[in-house]
Amino acid sequence: MRLALGPALVLLLVAAELAGSAPRPxxxxxREFAFDPKDVVVKAGEVIFAVKNEGAIEHNFIVEDxxxxxxxxxxxxxxxxxxxxxxxxRGGTYGIVCTLPGHKDAGMIGTLRVQP
Numbered sequence: 001m002r003l004a005l006g007p008a009l010v011l012l013l014v015a016a017e018l019a020g021s022a023p024r025p026x027x028x029x030x031r032e033f034a035f036d037p038k039d040v041v042v043k044a045g046e047v048i049f050a051v052k053n054e055g056a057i058e059h060n061f062i063v064e065d066x067x068x069x070x071x072x073x074x075x076x077x078x079x080x081x082x083x084x085x086x087x088x089x090r091g092g093t094y095g096i097v098c099t100l101p102g103h104k105d106a107g108m109i110g111t112l113r114v115q116p
Contacts, residue, residue: 025050025084028096030059030077033106035096041113044091052082059103063087063112064095076100091116 025048029036032055051061051074061074063085071094072087091114098108 023048027052028061029054030061030098030108031055032057033098033103033108035098035108035110038110039113040096040110041115042089044089044114044116046086046088047114049085049087050082051077051085053077053079055079058100059098059108060100061085062097062099063089064097066093068095089114 023046026040026042028040028049028051030051030053049061049063053059056079058076058078060076063071063073065071071089072085074083074085077083089112094112094114096110096112097104
């Protein structure tokens with residue numbers, strides 16, 4: 001009987017380990033005209049953002065590298081909606097920004113620090 005439980009237990013432990021290795025979503029809330037949090041720190045690799053628009057108007061969410069190149073985006077997120085965005089990032093400093101007209105100028109920017 002012990003031999004039958006051994007392989008099943010090993011499979012269960014392996015499945016639990018694999019499930020625990022998935023990155024947890026980083027919650028970013030958007031409002032007029034700010035990100036919360038404004039400064040985010042994550043580890044390098046796959047990052048999942050859970051972006052929630054708590055504002056009254058639509059916004060977008062863009063991750064930019066140091067040269068302002070678009071690394072990943074949610075093009076438009078309507079008020080009250082939440083969407084996930086996956087991106088693989090190397091260590092360094094990135095920007096998060098809403099590029100809808102006037103939003104960036106109103107202060108809808110943030111910093112993303114990715115630790116190696």
